[in-house]
Amino acid sequence: MLSIQNISASYGDHQVLKGASLEVRPGDIHGVLGMNGAGKTTFFEAIYGRVPRLAGDCTLEGRPLQRSDISYLETESFFYPMLTGKEHLRLCAVSNPGFEIEGWNKLFHLPLNQLADTYSSGMKQKLALMGALATGRKVLILDEPFNGMDLESSEVLYQVLIHLRNQGRYILLSSHIMETLTNTCDAISHLQGGIFIRTYPKEAFPQMQAQIRASLKDKIGDSLEGL
Structure with missing residues (x-):
């Protein structure tokens, strides 16, 4: 079990997380849903250790979770500007x-001998995903991974x-x-x-x-009243 308990963290001077907790079972795709600015990225970065945690604990299979x-x-x-896609991987x-x-790469179809910095934005997304897979690590965190993806790339990500x-x-x-998560998680x-x-x-x-x-x-209706 991946256990995230009572995480509190700030972004600048603003406390974004105030005791966020969740648990992920092995073999689960667990979605984090929230409006823009809700703190999804801060939550991930607090788990990863990039943002200092004010409080809370993260454990993996009963031991402290490590960045590794x-x-x-x-x-x-x-990406490093002078590395090819293959060198990056x-x-x-x-x-x-x-x-x-x-x-x-039979799945991703990337020109791996080209400099990664010359890739299109869609190709860079694919290379970043391949890089995440290449580490072979137990915990995979993906922050808004479907953003900007075309239909084919989205299906590749889903199958991965x-x-x-x-x-x-x-x-x-x-x-x-919501639909991105309900279709995947x-x-x-x-x-x-x-x-x-x-x-x-x-x-x-469906209830959610x-x-x-x-x-x-209700919120939108209240805003439209009087317009």
Whole structure:
């Protein structure tokens, strides 16, 4: 079990997380749902150790979670300008020498002998995902990974996530779009006001969608009154 308990963290002078907790079972794709600015990225960076935690604990299978357990796919990825795609992947796979770069590239179709910095934005997304896979780490965190992806790339990502789920990895995936998560995840936790107000198992997704849509409808209706 990946256990995240009572995480509190700040972004600048603003406390974003106020005791956020969730648990992820091995082989689960666990979604983190929240509006823009809800703190999804801060939550991930607090787990990863990039943002200092004011309080809280993270454990993996009963021991403290280490950064070396985690592969973190950020919303924006950067590459060394003088490395080819293949060289970048070799660096990512230095602790996982069994990673089959050419084999995986049959799925991603990247020009691996070109400089990674010359790739299009869509190609860079694919390379970043391949790099995350190349580490071979148990915990995979993906921050808004479907943003900007075309239909083919989205399907590739979905199939990769299913493959990793079947391997028993721990997968955390964020989005501000409900349908992205309901189509992909085994459970979804709703982040609001610095805490997870509820975690929904797959069978409760329709209830979650109805509740959130009703809440948003009331809020939008109030805003439209008098216009």
